[in-house]
Amino acid sequence: MKCYGIDATSGEHVAVSFDRVINGVDHLIDPLTDAGYLAPAWIDLQVNGYAGVDYNSPDTPHEEIARSIRVLHSTGTARFFPTVITGSPENMLGSLRNLAKAKESLPEGESMEAFHVEGPHISPDDGPRGAHPLRWVRPPDIEEYRRWQDATDGNVRLVTLSPEWPGAAKYIEAVVADGVVISIGHTKATGEQIQDAVNAGATKSTHIGNGAHSLLSRHPNYIWEQLAEDRLSAGFIVDGIHLGPAFLKVALRAKTVARSLLVTDASMPACATPGIYKLGEQEVELTADNRVVLVGQTRLAGSALRMDRAIENVMRIAGLSLTEALTMANRNPARVGRIGGRQRGLAPGERADLVLFRFDAESKSIEIQKTIVGGQEVYSGN
Numbered sequence: 001m002k003c004y005g006i007d008a009t010s011g012e013h014v015a016v017s018f019d020r021v022i023n024g025v026d027h028l029i030d031p032l033t034d035a036g037y038l039a040p041a042w043i044d045l046q047v048n049g050y051a052g053v054d055y056n057s058p059d060t061p062h063e064e065i066a067r068s069i070r071v072l073h074s075t076g077t078a079r080f081f082p083t084v085i086t087g088s089p090e091n092m093l094g095s096l097r098n099l100a101k102a103k104e105s106l107p108e109g110e111s112m113e114a115f116h117v118e119g120p121h122i123s124p125d126d127g128p129r130g131a132h133p134l135r136w137v138r139p140p141d142i143e144e145y146r147r148w149q150d151a152t153d154g155n156v157r158l159v160t161l162s163p164e165w166p167g168a169a170k171y172i173e174a175v176v177a178d179g180v181v182i183s184i185g186h187t188k189a190t191g192e193q194i195q196d197a198v199n200a201g202a203t204k205s206t207h208i209g210n211g212a213h214s215l216l217s218r219h220p221n222y223i224w225e226q227l228a229e230d231r232l233s234a235g236f237i238v239d240g241i242h243l244g245p246a247f248l249k250v251a252l253r254a255k256t257v258a259r260s261l262l263v264t265d266a267s268m269p270a271c272a273t274p275g276i277y278k279l280g281e282q283e284v285e286l287t288a289d290n291r292v293v294l295v296g297q298t299r300l301a302g303s304a305l306r307m308d309r310a311i312e313n314v315m316r317i318a319g320l321s322l323t324e325a326l327t328m329a330n331r332n333p334a335r336v337g338r339i340g341g342r343q344r345g346l347a348p349g350e351r352a353d354l355v356l357f358r359f360d361a362e363s364k365s366i367e368i369q370k371t372i373v374g375g376q377e378v379y380s381g382n
Helices: 062-074 089-105 107-111 142-151 168-176 191-200 222-228 245-255 307-318 322-327 331-336
Strands: 002-007 013-018 022-027 037-040 042-047 077-085 115-118 156-161 181-184 233-236 260-262 275-279 282-286 292-294 354-360 365-373 376-380
Touching (some): 002 354, 042 115, 042 307, 042 331, 062 077, 062 089, 062 107, 062 365, 062 376, 077 089, 077 107, 089 107, 089 142, 142 156, 156 168, 168 181, 168 191, 181 191, 191 222, 222 245, 233 245, 245 307, 260 307, 260 331, 307 322, 307 365
Parallel strands (some): 002 037, 077 115, 156 181, 233 260
Antiparallel strands (some): 013 022, 037 354, 275 282
């Protein structure tokens, strides 16, 4: 099979031949007429739910999970980490087991690359805890981690925790030894605790700038500590709601594009209509201005962000180029999430996860035309 387009990184007109992997990239002598842009498809390491489907329930029907993945495909996303947040041990384990069975049984399951467990080993403080339910916050427990891996056939790849807990460094060392990525998030950790976590193997910050106190000391504070630590990559929710423009620009300068990635932190209301939804045991509301909040509160509870819109937003708000924005949505999350076959761009031997899209350079707008996962076309626009 072949796909024709303009290489979004080089600007060259190319024909990409592929089966399950890319077999060749031919540079065309004659330019294509009315060609779209071609790039490796997006990767999202943090998706709590989508299209009216909650991934944080053990009872979510597999056909609904499949439908939500098809909607994800329409945004250009080929691979993602379904994300289970803080809940009771039984609910978290049941949700992971249900997702693992869906990954194994559904044709769309290939897109569920691995699983992200966000919590429950986070800060109990209001602010850093975010929308996670306080009653289920608890200290790191390696036996609980092993139960997660047993339930998912070893497919938990990313764990978010706060290193403020006693024994966190030893927990991090044990989990990292399994090849799992540890991300610092929902934390009030001191600079020393953050350094201990990084020395133990933590390599990422979860949605930096969010899950924090509304007021912080000028210095030191846990946001600056993470931004200054070059061994940590950072995820950013760029929906124009979670982060202000000034913080986004400064944070990207600190981390550099090379250590930055886009995440949606999407929850059940993403790509759905305003109304009441669920995030695990909690009710959330998608408001008319596209915020996802706990019902009756102003506290954000995930987002309604699409990855194609995140790419547009980071260009418009932070002034990034198309190549830089795409790198934050495909190659960087592949590297940070340790996803093989997705780290070299359009190159022979890489997985045939491709997206063809229209791009308007003036408005910075993207329109998805086609999404391909593992050599199979999973979405075709009008």
